[in-house]
Amino acid sequence: MAKVDQRKHPQKVRAMFGRIAPNYDRMNRVMTLAQDLRWRREVIQYAALPEKGRLLDLGAGTGDLAFEAFRQVPTAQIFAADFTLPMMQIGRKRKPTPIVWCAVDALDLPFADESFDAVVSGFLLRNVINLERSLQEQYRILKSGGRVVCLDTTQPRQNLFSPFIRFHLNSVIPTLGRWIAGDGAAYTYLPQTTQSFLRAEELADLLQKAGFCAVGFRIRMLGTIAIHWGVKE
Numbered sequence: 001m002a003k004v005d006q007r008k009h010p011q012k013v014r015a016m017f018g019r020i021a022p023n024y025d026r027m028n029r030v031m032t033l034a035q036d037l038r039w040r041r042e043v044i045q046y047a048a049l050p051e052k053g054r055l056l057d058l059g060a061g062t063g064d065l066a067f068e069a070f071r072q073v074p075t076a077q078i079f080a081a082d083f084t085l086p087m088m089q090i091g092r093k094r095k096p097t098p099i100v101w102c103a104v105d106a107l108d109l110p111f112a113d114e115s116f117d118a119v120v121s122g123f124l125l126r127n128v129i130n131l132e133r134s135l136q137e138q139y140r141i142l143k144s145g146g147r148v149v150c151l152d153t154t155q156p157r158q159n160l161f162s163p164f165i166r167f168h169l170n171s172v173i174p175t176l177g178r179w180i181a182g183d184g185a186a187y188t189y190l191p192q193t194t195q196s197f198l199r200a201e202e203l204a205d206l207l208q209k210a211g212f213c214a215v216g217f218r219i220r221m222l223g224t225i226a227i228h229w230g231v232k233e
Contacts, residue, residue, distance in 0.1 A: 009129070010083070010129060013127055014083055014084050016183075016185075016186045016189065017061070017084040017086075017087055017186075018084050018085070018086040018087070019183055019186060020177075020181050020183050020186045020187075021062070021084065021086040021087045021089075021090055022086075022090065022181075023180055023181040023182075024061060024062060024087065024090075024181075025062055025064070026180060026181075027176065027177065027180055027181055027187070028064075030176055030180065031173055031176065032221065032225075035220070035221060036064075036122075037064075039122075039151050039220060039225065039227060040064050040065050040068045040122060040151065041068060041072075042151075042218070042227055043065060043068075043120050043122065043149045043151050043227060044065065044068045044069050044072050044073075044120065044149075045072070046147065046149045046227065046229045047069070047118035047120050047147050047149045047229075048118070048147055049069060049072070049073045049076050049117055049118050050073075050076075050117060051073065051075045051076070052075050052076065052077070053073065053076050053077070053117035053118065054076065054077045054078075054079070054115065054116045054117050054118075055069050055073075055076055055077070055078050055079070055116065055117060055118045055119070055120065056079045056081060056111070056116050056118070056119045056120070056141070057069065057078065057079065057080045057081065057120055057121070057122075058081055058104070058106055058109075058119055058120070058121045058124060058138065059081070059082055059106060059121050059122065059123070059124030059127070060080035060081055060082045060087075060088065060091065060101075060122075061082055061084070061087045061088075061091065061122070061123075062087050062088070062090045062091035062094065063080045063088070063091035063092075063094065063099065063101075064122060065120050065121070065122050065151075066078050066079075066080035066091075066099050067094070067095065067097065067099070069120070070097050070098075070099060077098075077100070078097075078098075078099045078100065079099070079100045079101075079102060079116075080099050080100070080101050080102070081101075081102050081103070081104040081109075082103065082104070083103060083104060083105055083106070085103060088101050088103070106124065106128050106134045106137065107128065107129070107130055107133045107134055107137060108137065109137045109138075109140070109141055111141045112141070113140055113141065114140075114141070114142065114143045114144065114146075115141050115143070116141050116142055116143065116146060117142075117143055117145075117146050117147075118142075118146055118147045118148070118149065119138045119141065119142060119146070119147075119148045119149075120148075120149045120150070120151075121149075121150050121151065121152070122151045122152075123151065123152055123153065124150070124152065125150055125152045125197075125203070126152055126153055126193045126194070126197040127193065131198075131206060132206060132209075132210065135148075135206060135207060135210035135212075136210050136211075138210075139210050139211050139212065139232055142232040143232070144232060144233065145231065145232065145233075146231070146232050147229060147230070147231055147232075148207070148212060148228075148229065148230050148231075148232070149227065149228070149229045150203070150227070150228045150229070151225070151226075151227050152197070152203075152225070152226060152228075153193070153194035153197055153224055153225060153226075154194075154197060154198070154199060154200045154203070154219070154223070154224065154225065154226040155194075155195060155196070155197055155198060155199045156169075156194070156195065156222075156223050156224050157199075157223045159222075159223060161222045161223075164222075165222055165223070165224060169191035169194060169195060169224075170191055173187050173190065173191050174187045174188045174191070177190075194224060200217050200219060200226040200228070203217070203226070203228055204216070204217055204228060207228060207230045208230070210230075211232065211233075212230025212231060212232060213230065213231050213232075213233050214229075214230060214231040215228070215229070215230040216228070216229055216230075217229070
């Protein structure tokens with residue numbers, strides 16, 4: 001079993017995201033220079049959701065991926081699931097859609113086997129306490145031929161931009177967190193999990209070990225963001 005990172009204690013993580021919920025979307029846009037919107041469009045495109053298909057946005061937060069899925073495939077049945085109620089409460093107020101909102105534990109999903117055509121997530125995996133278990137659950141609820149697509153941070157690779165990346169993660173983001181969200185501690189935790197999370201190749205290996213085939217990934221944002229995908233046979 002993987003070593004437990006005490007920073008990822010579920011109650012502490014839930015409380016942290018509850019605190020920053022009112023400013024979460026604004027901080028995402030600022031931290032990524034609004035590139036996260038483009039990444040989310042890519043995620044839904046990789047999901048290849050069929051007309052009238054079923055998609056789960058796991059760790060949905062305020063529902064960015066769920067709303068993008070509805071925009072691209074308005075006939076789909078879309079579920080937005082998270083364990084932080086303040087995030088979902090904000091998401092439900094954003095715009096009227098038929099998206100189904102539900103509170104779930106990413107390690108014990110309350111859905112039947114083979115009940116979704118796609119499972120997507122945005123910045124979820126680095127926060128779960130048992131990554132392998134979460135991937136197994138996502139595999140379980142996917143139909144044969146269904147796709148998993150994960151947008152998350154990845155451990156930055158050493159390159160010419162490394163000093164700038166470290167400065168941005170360790171100084172700029174916590175400062176912006178204090179100014180915009182009023183919570184420097186939360187935006188110290190988030191860069192720390194970015195720098196300590198798996199390399200893209202390691203996460204791809206875990207997807208394969210969970211049973212997914214045709215696994216691949218794309219690197220974004222100077223090597224700090226990755227979009228992974230896989231298919232259930």
